[in-house]
Amino acid sequence: MTEIERIKQEGWLPEKFWDEEIRDDYLVSAEMKKIWAIEMDLYREVTRVLDKYNLRYFSEGGTTLGAIRHKGFIPWDDDFDICVPREDYEKLHRLASEFKDPYFLQSSVTDPEYGYSFMRLRNSNTAVVVKPFTHARFNQGIYLDIFPLDNATMEDVAPRMDKIKQLIFKNSAYMRKDYPEKSANDLQRIKDYLDPNMKPIDVWNEINKVAVEDNHIDTGYWSIIVSTIFAPSKNIFPKKCFDSFKDIPFESISIRVPEGFHDLLTIYYGNYMEFPPIEERGQWHSIEFYPEIPYKQLYKDRFGLEL
Numbered sequence: 001m002t003e004i005e006r007i008k009q010e011g012w013l014p015e016k017f018w019d020e021e022i023r024d025d026y027l028v029s030a031e032m033k034k035i036w037a038i039e040m041d042l043y044r045e046v047t048r049v050l051d052k053y054n055l056r057y058f059s060e061g062g063t064t065l066g067a068i069r070h071k072g073f074i075p076w077d078d079d080f081d082i083c084v085p086r087e088d089y090e091k092l093h094r095l096a097s098e099f100k101d102p103y104f105l106q107s108s109v110t111d112p113e114y115g116y117s118f119m120r121l122r123n124s125n126t127a128v129v130v131k132p133f134t135h136a137r138f139n140q141g142i143y144l145d146i147f148p149l150d151n152a153t154m155e156d157v158a159p160r161m162d163k164i165k166q167l168i169f170k171n172s173a174y175m176r177k178d179y180p181e182k183s184a185n186d187l188q189r190i191k192d193y194l195d196p197n198m199k200p201i202d203v204w205n206e207i208n209k210v211a212v213e214d215n216h217i218d219t220g221y222w223s224i225i226v227s228t229i230f231a232p233s234k235n236i237f238p239k240k241c242f243d244s245f246k247d248i249p250f251e252s253i254s255i256r257v258p259e260g261f262h263d264l265l266t267i268y269y270g271n272y273m274e275f276p277p278i279e280e281r282g283q284w285h286s287i288e289f290y291p292e293i294p295y296k297q298l299y300k301d302r303f304g305l306e307l
Contacts, residue, residue: 002292003102003125007037012044013252023075026281034291035142036073038126039080040253042103042144046082046121047256049098055088058245058258060147060224065265065272072251076281078289081145083224085242086215089148093119102126102294104139108204114138115171115200117164117207117226119146127295129288129302132186135178137307140295149242151214152223158232163210165228169193171203234268 007013017037020030050057059067060081066074073080084092096105102125108114113136122141129140152160173193176186211225223236241260248257258264265272275281290298299305 003038003041003123004034004292007041013037013040017252024070024275024281025278026075028075031289031291032078035078035289036251038123038142038291039144040251042121042123042142043080043082043255044253045099045103046144046146049095050084050088050092052098053091053095055084055091056242057082057084057088057256058242059083059248059255060145061268063255064257064261065269067248067250067255067257068261068265069273071249078287079145081147083147083149085149085222086212089119089146092146102141104141106139106143108200111138112199112201113175115175115203117168117171117204118148120144121146124296125294127290127293127298129290129298131286132176132179132182134299134303135180135305136175137305140299140307142289142291147224147227148211149222150211150225151217151219152221152225152236153214153219154221154236156214157221157223157225157236160210160213160225161228161232161235164207164226166193167203167207167210168228170195170198171200174198174200174203230268237264237267 018030018033021028047057060083062074062077062079063081066072066077093105093107093109096110099105099121102123104110104122104124106114106120106122115136120143122139122143124139124141126142127140128142169189170193173190176182177190177194179186182190207226220239221236222239222242225235227235238260241264242258244259245256246259247254296307299307
């Protein structure tokens with residue numbers, strides 16, 4: 001039984017969910033619906049554990065925007081993000097054994113070749129292909145991103161993120177070192193940043209050391225400092241935004257958004273209720289998704305790799 005067959009059998013998504021449809025002048029394919037279903041299933045699983053141990057968590061970024069503006073996924077988006085205050089993030093990390101196959105809580109501790117800077121919950125009975133990291137030997141199932149919230153100040157968030165960016169480049173070089181079709185950019189990244197004596201766990205530890213530098217003081221702000229996706233000015237939020245939460249409809253489930261979602265989304269996006277131009281509505285992640293094939297099978301058949 002594939003994961004899609006299992007989810008359909010469980011029945012928590014209505015039959016009409018699976019159909020191709022046009023949302024906000026954008027065609028959402030039946031295949032994209034399968035990806036969304038896997039990601040919502042991952043959310044249900046990670047929150048099962050978070051709720052069991054009374055740990056705090058909130059939707060993050062585009063997931064929050066989707067909940068508020070679309071009551072579900074942004075039609076042209078393909079990921080699902082949550083954020084967790086550092087104390088609870090570390091508790092969740094220690095609870096990795098709570099997740100049973102096919103679920104896998106991934107970090108450089110639980111998966112030594114994994115070179116990202118934050119945890120992910122993966123479904124091992126699915127697959128993604130992310131070039132040029134196809135030959136990095138870690139779990140490559142479809143995932144949900146889990147970001148830690150750390151203390152920061154307006155003055156130090158930018159230099160600390162710059163330090164983390166350089167560390168991320170090291171892991172990026174490490175993960176692409178065995179990729180057989182390296183571009184000029186790949187080769188330059190490897191030349192500039194690959195340290196043969198440093199493993200992803202070393203970089204993971206260095207990143208988190210920088211991330212928690214302000215956690216001994218109450219700065220009044222939180223930041224997702226381990227991620228450099230957004231500019232620093234868009235990555236620092238008043239803690240009061242997270243004082244409480246709301247359960248918001250999201251497709252046919254509900255998700256937990258911060259009470260201060262308006263301020264958060266304004267920091268991220270400005271006028272967040274305004275849609276981007278039609279020509280800018282599209283998937284911006286260079287990822288291939290396979291919601292019905294286990295990653296080990298796909299990588300063996302396609303790349304000849306035993307993961």
